[in-house]
Amino acid sequence: MTAHPRGEAPDPAAENDEDREETGAPAARTPGAAPEPAGEDDAGTAQDTDETGLSAAETGADDTQDTDGTRETVTETDGAQEATEASAAAGLSEAEAELAAQRELRRRIEQRKAEKEGPIEAGAKLSGPAADLLAAVRAVESGEKPGTAFFDSPSPAPRRAPEAAPTPHRPSPAPRPGAARAASPEAAASVAAVLKEGGAPETLAAPAAVTLGEQAADILRQDPWQLLSVPGVWPEQADGFARALLGPECGPGDGRRTSALVAWLLERAALRGHTALDADEVRAGLTEFAVADPEAAVENAVAEGVVLVFQDGVDATGAQEPDGTEEPHEGAEGRAESEQAPVRVLLGLDRYALAEESLADGLGRLVNSCEKGADWTEAAASAPSASAGELIRTAATAGLVVHSGGESARAEPAALIAAARALGLRALGTTHSVDGRRRLAAAVGDPRCAVTLSALLSGEDGPGRDADGAFALDLLVVLDAPQLDVETAAMLVESLADGTRLVLSGDPGVLGSAGAGRVFADVIAARACPQVLSRTPDPGPIGELVSGIGIGELAQVEAPGKEVVIVPVRDAGEAVHRTVQLVADSVPRAIGVPSADTQVITVGHGGSAGTRALNTALKQRLNPGPGRFGGFDPGDRVVHVPAPGRAVPGSVVSADAEGLHLDCEGTPVVVPADRVESSVRHSWALSAHQAAGMRWPAAVVVLPGDAAQGLSRPWVYTAFSRGERHLSVVHGVDQALPRAVTEIPAQERTTRLRPLLEALPTPDAS
Structure with missing residues (x-):
């Protein structure tokens, strides 16, 4: 049987835990609200499914933002505006003005270096790895070079294997990013007192102490906008906290506020997979929060060491050269083209740059x-x-x-x-x-x-x-x-x-990482190493359907054994009903796959057919109970999220004073009571990002009408390929599904890894 699937929508791309959830108005957000436990898809809802005709497809390449020719260069802000204004007065183009401003900055840096031994003021507040990176960049800047060379960082020398057998020294590994840390009771208590004074929820005390360290209370008292660094806090809430602590002193142009906003915008971008952002995007974001002079705000953030600045050189045709330099042109016309090549300025946080x-x-x-x-x-x-x-x-x-x-x-x-x-x-x-x-x-x-x-x-x-x-x-x-x-x-x-x-x-067709970056895609794009493309196709109707999605085609497939079934629905309520019917009755009866081996996948957590609504309905049918253990009962299917981006399936065993006891695929896990709400959720229904890397004998993909904006080719490709023997599609998005497959390949990510890899020497060159 076959039926025409339909669809559309943009991809929520990388999902990094709580921030990828639904996006309501900022004023509606509550600081301290329990974050959604896992890097997962957000946007939409879901729909129910039964069984009838079959066929539907979509796939997509993962995030495809290539930022070639990126060259890092940390610039000082004093004199930048003057140079830019002078260039504008001289009638130069925007690109020429940018180049002139950078040359002027470099001249001033050299002058100051010659005048004194001390560090350059603009980076004086940096420390640790950020200071190391800044020092390295400034070391590259030393010595007279042509203006164009100013944007190029030299190729790093390869670390050669030792002649003898000894292993080269390597530092001990740092803790995994996103790993949970504990704050001392004293620090949390001090922070709670400051939060209470500023009218902020005291539930933020522990996360604030973890994020800002043992001196969190003093930091917040001196700079209340540092509250923005705590996950789940929005600018409106940090502004209210600052007004309560500082009174009339604070205003929208306060340097502490604008610097915190710049960092917050970049952290939000990281949740979408970006490791850097175009400076123009950051400035545009600042205007949305009543910052009157975004340019000065960005300059202040750079001077304070809150962010780093990078140059992304692009040639006049828009193509980037492997080493980030401009292709030489013949004659005066070519030189003019080269001089007017656009220069894109990127801003990034030191953690991702490093x-x-x-x-x-x-x-x-x-x-x-x-x-x-x-x-x-x-x-x-x-x-x-x-x-x-x-x-x-x-x-x-x-x-x-x-x-x-x-x-x-x-x-x-x-x-x-x-x-x-x-x-x-x-x-x-x-x-x-x-x-x-x-x-x-x-x-x-x-x-x-x-x-x-x-x-x-x-x-x-x-x-x-x-x-x-x-x-x-x-x-x-x-x-x-x-x-x-x-x-x-x-x-x-x-x-x-x-x-x-x-x-x-x-x-390469599946959704990208929950964290920032697009490592696999960047390594492929940089052609930094040999690449082997498998010629082994995925078998059966599901394999045929998914393969078509991968190249942007949503085709009908023949499925004589009901391997693929399309279940049309009219609204989210019907979608939930049909999904429960499929999991509890239709798939076990018609396909022979028990409910325990069937996974429901939907676009987002919120909405009338999101993971929350579907899990509530599925629990009521498959494992009813009062939820006496913080909403959970023995036998509940759950997913444990020990760190952002990690989702470990399991089931509830019991609970006691020690916490919630889980069986995570044979491994006993105890989740402390205070971590249950933020790190454990029911898992009869998952998002596609949570389901990535796993497969089940049967999968039910739910696409309610309000899920259209969360769809993309990678999302459909990932969700549809999770079932080994059977795929049911609860379909309520009409033509949004085929549009997503054919027109929305992936959400772009701005990264710097590709040009850095392209600049590396090859084995022959070394």
């Missing part, structure tokens, strides 16, 4: 430190498929390899791991989820060869680390690589010793 710098350097180190070693010829010849053999041959001679393909292609990295271990190498595979780890271990035939990435980084599983903090590995294969955010990727690569081979494997 992560991208570290990751680019680390990947370059792996590329340049690989040695051939063992003979892989026989292993490649005996591989189970041609694509697997190609992957083995490529990994034999390269320190970094990208492998892409669908679900069936996961067998190829498994074959690589098995071949490497047969050669006596220490090989390991990591996955995004426990379900993925189980499938990889089964494919390799050895449970010791597969771990989740979070368990590897935390030391819970895997080979452990040596005295220098490096993993004892010769080959690491990272499956579900599109789920890698830039901070996690940087931490992982920094933990690999010189000579270790790294293979990034994944499906």
